[in-house]
Amino acid sequence: MTFSGGEDFPASLLLVGAGRMGGALLKGWLNLGLDPARVHVLDPALSAEMQAFCAARGVKLGAPPAPPEVLVLAIKPQTFEGAAPALAALIGHETLIVSILAGKTLVGTTAYLPGARAVVRAMPNLPAAIGAGITGVVANAAVTSQQKATAQALLEAGGAVVWLDDESSIDAVTAISGSGPAYVFYLAECLTKAGVAQGLNPDVAARLARATIEGAGALLAATPEASPAKLRTDVTSPGGTTEAALTELMGGDALADLIGRAVAAALRRAGQLSG
Structure with missing residues (x-):
């Protein structure tokens, strides 16, 4: 983990969905040194508890004014298709998409977000909510080594990270961890x-x-x-x-x-x- 000033520190981050898993990751990032001024949270159903947390920590609510360096997708998978058009408008050419949407493939994600190039797909498990989980991760060919390091740093807030050579292994990760x-x-x-x-x-x-x-x-x-x-x-x-x-x-x-x-x-x- 290279937060608290390390080179893998995201310049700007948009978290889409701050429910149980997304909220836990956000808390982990801030505890590890991610500057709350660099973070926006977009969630129309944000809980009162998470609203209070964001206000107390200085995390901005709503869409950012410019495309973020990293966009983390943590909404319910069944809501993704409906939310995709609005999200697509927020993505820049260099935005890294980190998706923890169960069942959504790399190709499927880019199909709904046509402006997205670099996409990382992650499968965390429930103990990640307390920083004790393990996450299987796969990236598409557009993800750079620096973006991969950034994704790893973010996902390590939930515990260990295992990179997979092939997306087909994600289903086995789902079944095991x-x-x-x-x-x-x-x-x-x-x-x-x-x-x-x-x-x-x-x-x-x-x-x-x-x-x-x-x-x-x-x-x-x-x-x-x-x-x-x-x-x-x-x-x-x-x-x-x-x-x-x-x-x-x-x-x-x-x-x-x-x-x-x-x-x-x-x-x-x-x-x-x-x-």
């Missing part, structure tokens, strides 16, 4: 229900499930040199309780097969939405 948090939340639900079924107080079961997943994730993050398989083995004593549980989960690759089918279903749906 985009939808993935829901899989983990469901695991927490299932652990809680199992705990209650074994006689635990529901609040205790929920606390145990939540803390277990939080702790396991923290350990995974703290030991990048260890594979998930190695960590699983470390906690599995031969003949112990964990081995007994894993025998049920892994017997005949039952869980692996289920997760594989779930990811494949998500990937198919992502392809349908992009089509």
Whole structure:
């Protein structure tokens, strides 16, 4: 991240859509040193909370007087087509478009914004709202190395950034990291229900499930040199309780097969939405 005066600091930025994800990114940019005087927010449905935040931080509301260096698209995908004509009038020849619109391809974005040349498509996930996410990113051929660095700096406000060689990989990113948090939340639900079924107080079961997943994730993050398989083995004593549980989960690759089918279903749906 090279904010606070670095060369990747955008000279001007227009954020279109400041809902949950767009608003979280805006807060992250300002916390990292982006000058609020360089930022405009365009959102006809801006929440009262975000209006107050922008006023307090000196972020301007409405369209900028000149084409921005960067335009970040963070509106609901289904509203893009209707908003596109007004947005197209705000784009300059050198404007970089950073789109986090799910299902909107690079070609599809430029089709609705004919003045746009350089477009970056990003797929963040929900933890990006607290700066703990990961975003898969792909750029079209018009994006320069400097624009790529600017996009990376902006998207890192939400967490890690992974650049993809081909846009076709975006659907797989969507199925793994985009939808993935829901899989983990469901695991927490299932652990809680199992705990209650074994006689635990529901609040205790929920606390145990939540803390277990939080702790396991923290350990995974703290030991990048260890594979998930190695960590699983470390906690599995031969003949112990964990081995007994894993025998049920892994017997005949039952869980692996289920997760594989779930990811494949998500990937198919992502392809349908992009089509």
